[in-house]
Amino acid sequence: MSETEMKHRKFSSTSSNKSSEDEVELKREVGLIGGISLVVGTMIGSGIFLSPAGILAEAESVGASLCVWAGCGVLATLSAISYIELGLMITKSGGEYQYLRAAFGNLVGYLVVWTSVVVTKPSSFAIIAVGFAEYVTAPFYPGCTPPVTIQKCAAAFCILLITAINCFSVKLSNFVQIFFTAAKLAIIAAIIVGGFVMLGQGRTENFQNAFAGSASSFSAIAVAFYSGLWSYDGWNQLNFVTEEIENPARNFPLVIGIGIPLVTVLYILVNISYFTVMTTTEMLQSTAVAITFGDRVFGPASFLVPVAVACSTFGAANGSAFTAGRITYAAGRNGHMLEIFSFISVTCYTPSPALMFNSFIALIMIIPNTSTFSSLIDYFTFASWIFYGFTFLSVLVLRYRKPKWKRPYRVFLPIPAICFIASLYLIIAPILEDPALEYLYAAIFILAGLIFYFPFIYFKKVPSFMGSVTSFLQQTLEVVPPPALLDEDEEIEKSIEEMHSENKVHAF
Template identity: 55%
Template sequence: MWQEKKMEEKTNLRKRREDEGSIQSTEPKVTDLQKELGLFSGICIIVGTIIGSGIFISPKSVLSNTGTVGPCLIIWAACGVLATLGALCYAELGTMITKSGGEYPYLMEAFGPIPAYVFSWASTMVIKPSSFAIICLSFSEYVCAAFYSGCKPPEVVIKCLAAAAILLITTVNALSAKLGSYVQNFFTAAKMVIVVIIVISGLVLLAQGNTKNFENSFVGTPASVGGISLAFYNGLWAYDGWNQLNYITEELRNPYRNLPLAIIIGIPLVTVCYILMNISYFTVMTPTELLQSQAVAVTFGDRVLYPASWVVPLFVAFSTIGAANGTCFTGGRLIYVAGREGHMPQVLSYISVRRLTPAPAIIFYGVISTIYIIPGDINTLVNYFSFATWIFYAMTIIGLVVMRFTQKHHKRPIKVPIFIPILVILISVFLVLAPIITDPAWEYLYCVVFILSGLIFYFLFIHYKFAWAQKISKPVTMYLQMLMEVVPPEKAPE
């Protein structure tokens, strides 16, 4: 009796350790996504995905839309608060519905298949690939800046290097989830080096009395409502990634603990870094000089770190490539989950037999992202991305409020105060409507029409399931399955 009790205690202890990630399970792995990521990897994915190209690109755009230093810094702080509040809402959703895919399973649960499909369509074809393309283009610009000192690099060179970056990152993540996680951890550590260098250098200069650029910080032409919304767009682009951990919930160990904890640690850390980095920029550059800078961080390095200024573009490149890796890691999971639910071609839900990764989804994601490099104007892509993204952020958090009433008895390990999702919804609606009202443009209509055009494919291929579509898809799926050595995911034994 005593021995049986002792064995039961050992078994329970082992299960707890497996949940916390301190030991690995010896059970054979099934052909499905594996729980490879612990708390540290979760924090690295959040920090590593958020701190990417945005903080090195967006300062110019935020300042140009606010006009003066004071409102610019307020926008950066407000964006951090909004990202934190949004992430807390997603923490409730992620611990309530422990499925990968981010907004997709939450919209499915709250509103049914049609809104979920429209989201997967827009994310697969616009939001996620354009984000990946923007980050890789930013990486390419900073790398090329080191070789084309004093002049703008050729567009062809920038785009070819960005395409090569997409190919490399896609290959790494298709080969191994663990390798992708290790790459993410390394580049997150590397990017924190450049953040610390910029912040400490700026604070030292500030302590030495370089405060001239902060005088009369609020004097100037007041920003318009549309300008403020566009400043928010560009600031929030730099914070984009606050919801990325919800895309890989099924691969987190102990998600009830690690998902909210990674959010609570990661996003406030990023907010503090961003505010301090902007303060550092303004200690060295006037607003006019910052707006004229080809690459803000490189200009900062040239003025402060000379002759070691080469460090800045190198570590900025590390930062952007790390953000691109995190975006690819999570974006592929959305396509995988949509395929598993029947809202994308079935082959995109298959798992590599040898690698245990959603290789078809990741490769598809890389191909679409490469296409977005061809037009390649970063500011236009950011505006498209932000407009479409905040439509779905609003819908998802509305779904959270709806499920408070429709699923009252559902287990909620985390439950945020109701005023937080309501506030985030109101701000999201403002961000969507303000630029349309103050500065109407055909581009916004094109974006909405494209999103709604997904309904055509939904009714043709999913709702009605025409026989001719099935005849085409079956041989294609079979051929790709043999070519890529992938199979449908298995369910782990209960």
């Protein structure tokens, strides 16, 4: 037995006398209502309060802007429908990571984890924190834009506070999520009611010649979709908890069929309310659209709008951090990230090392002055849709390569094909017409994973000092290794190993 293993065993002895009942095991406790709440609560975050101006700037008309919102909803729905077959066929939590491993092998699966842990999840956390900061600081600087330094400090405070909450207690994190989800639904209902009252009073100026001056550039439309799709991000969250869904063959399709169309309708109604109360110029100039709306409609009670929106963004950031911590934890447990990321706090029973790492990367992302909300959206969405596209393609690949795998739900194949084509458009169009550094950054981060994959994962050449580092961090953070993994589906694992063997000679 190695020295590192002995240290692990020694430090774990404090919990070795506990009964086996203390070991946490995934249980199917997410029912229909819980699944809908998960999807809707994750999708409705800061985007609907910040993205309208970004979409309008690219779409260049009210009608085109509303069409983009509707189109994003349709694409999110079709994308989630494509994921139903994968989720019910490969019944392991982990989303794209599991599906791309099954379809294309370990390398592609690793790149998904690498990108999620280093790029998309931390950038999502950072984006929402920046949105939280904009709404929290705006009331203190009426008539002008808050200083960038103040906004960044507020965003950093948001990240650190949420990380502390998630490290301290799972129950506390869940309570925060429920409380702030209620707040976001309340403000959305208030905006819709207020806007339609104004619409009933004849405020229809923005809807006359609504499509005049609409953008026709492929790049502009793709960038507009980027902002819209950020607001719909979360449509795939159910696939990350597949092992915990009650009666998945029934509830999986129902959650998707109810949850995402509901969010689409709410988003369109909120935007109609915005356009009823504000002119397009006012929307483009406003850094906090919902606050401007509240000042016009709610009068003395308008102070409640930034409070409610801040609650919404804070809750979304909490959910983002919670999910990111679990993905990082799973990657460490499967040997695709540092071992320490899979360790659990002996006092709080949370994956604190994984949560801390995600927080550290998110803090780095809000430091540069170039990290505006718009650029972060492009950065996040571009990287995400690369792997979404591969996942849509995996539906077709697995139908061909593994036709005998059990499929309780079979999606109409043109649906994932359409989603795959749409993902190609979203990836390629902006690069061809208007290249931006954000796309290069995302591509570099994805490919940079190969630097670590081949020596550390493929050839398993782990530096000897890592054992000491892991032991030091383990004792400093008071964390222990997780329970042993259960055997995964033999057929899927055999398929992955076969592909791994076939590609061994051509690894580079």
